[in-house]
Amino acid sequence: MSGGSTLSDLLADARRRLAAAGIDTAAIDARLLVEAATGASRLDLLAATDRPVAADAAARLDDWIGRRAAGEPVGRILGTASFYGLDFALGPDTLEPRPDTEVLVEVALGAVRSGRIPGVLSDGEGLRLLDLGTGTGAIAVALLSKLAQARGLATDLSSGALEVAKGNAVRHGVSDRLDFAEGDFFAAVSGGFHLIVSNPPYIASSVIAGLDREVRLHDPLLALDGGSDGLDAYRTILGGIGEHLLAGGLLAVEIGWDQGEAVARLFAAAGLSDIEVHRDLGDRDRVISGFLRTKID
Template identity: 80%
Template sequence: MNGLPTLATLLADARRRLTMAGVDTAAIDARLLVEAATGASRLDLLAAADRTVAAEAAARLDGWVDRRATGEPVGRILGATSFYGLDFALGPDTLEPRPDTETLVEVALAAVRTGLIAGASPDGTGLRLLDLGTGTGAIAVALLAKMPGASGIATDLAPGALDVARTNAARNGVGGRLDFALGDFFAAVNGSFDLVVSNPPYIASDVIAGLDREVRLHDPRLALDGGSDGLDAYRAILAGIDEHLAAGGLLAVEIGWDQGQAVAALFRAAGLMEIEVHRDLGGRDRVVSGRRNMQFD
């Protein structure tokens, strides 16, 4: 009619280009990019596929598809992603939170809701949590969103990450219950906490060069590099656990799929009890948790 493309033609072209570029998630990524570039809903793509799209939106989509074809993740392109049903802004100093990390949120929530953490009600009342290396704030924000009685602190080494985390806390309605501290793990905080969580750097240094381009080229190395064996961050966290994990408190950390036994051994050496290795939905080891004895030594 007027030479403008339709939603259907844009979607088909985006899917074709991403498939040719070797993007495994071409169909999903094409849909997300078309929706964001045009303002169309998923229903529109089905029920109004013949709707024409303005040239400006089509040009925007064209640039985004080019970027995705070179390996830039959709979340980076759009500047935001979804985690645990919540929306999170991203920044250059943050990882893009991934579905596997939701396992850590589930483990922590289950511990509170089943009364495993003394003095904390199922809704988090009485609970003080600490998120070490918070990045986008995804873990802390998701936990506080599900536990309206809880409060906490989130730390990070990168000022830019903390700025993003503050934005995300406010965006998701928990800004009044989450404080932020700039520093390396426990160095930025005082006192003890009932729940300590972390998704720390856990990739062995010499493995990073072989990671998928989406991670290697677009996630900050500071948030990936776990030292020569990938365990440096766990050692650093456990070195401060006596001072900062309350009696009966829980420490839960995300791990690489092959690190379950090694991290559990570090937990045992640090004197933690009831140590468990939890699997993600794909059946791989993803989280290690352990409690501190109710009676301090």
């Protein structure tokens, strides 16, 4: 690519290279990378296609397209990812938040807004939420951005992830209502919560080596490995709800597409009721929720 290239030239070349590399989302990835590298808007790519592009921008795009063709996700290249209409900074210790996880936010919001959690109003007044293994903070921040009166605590075993999450909370104006604690699941948590959410590690250890390169090579292992059967994190979370989930409160967690029945059994064995499996846009099991109707001793 040369400094004499136009937006049209760069976009066409980016699409071609990504498609040749077998990237299924070549067209959209090319557009996102061209926009970010050149500062062009989506309208520019439609109406100003003959606009020349500076040599440094073209060189930057050339590097980014090479990285994407090698399997690095767009979010990792740009350092940000969109989730629930908000942009989140990423870090080496965080997962890239994915659209399927938005189902978890919808389930939690639905429970609050419908009045299903005792003592909690539809705007979140009275609500104390806990996000276990927060990563970028995407789930907690998205919930607090929609529940103006709610307060929360987000935990993570990684100090690096917590620094990223803290920055994202500031970016989206919820840092005054979201506290952070470093520790594994409930290790650094005290007190009770009306709503506990988590997108924990749920991939069986033996499966990780066969994952797509975008995940296997670029997501932190700590956030992926769910133990020999992928269910270790759920057992840990459910072991702590008696102490930390208030009576009438909701637990909602993301699951793997084939884990619905197994995790539902764990929920029931832990004393949760009104257990529901929620499906994602691909019509796969994605989230399980359940209420603690009677306090567990």
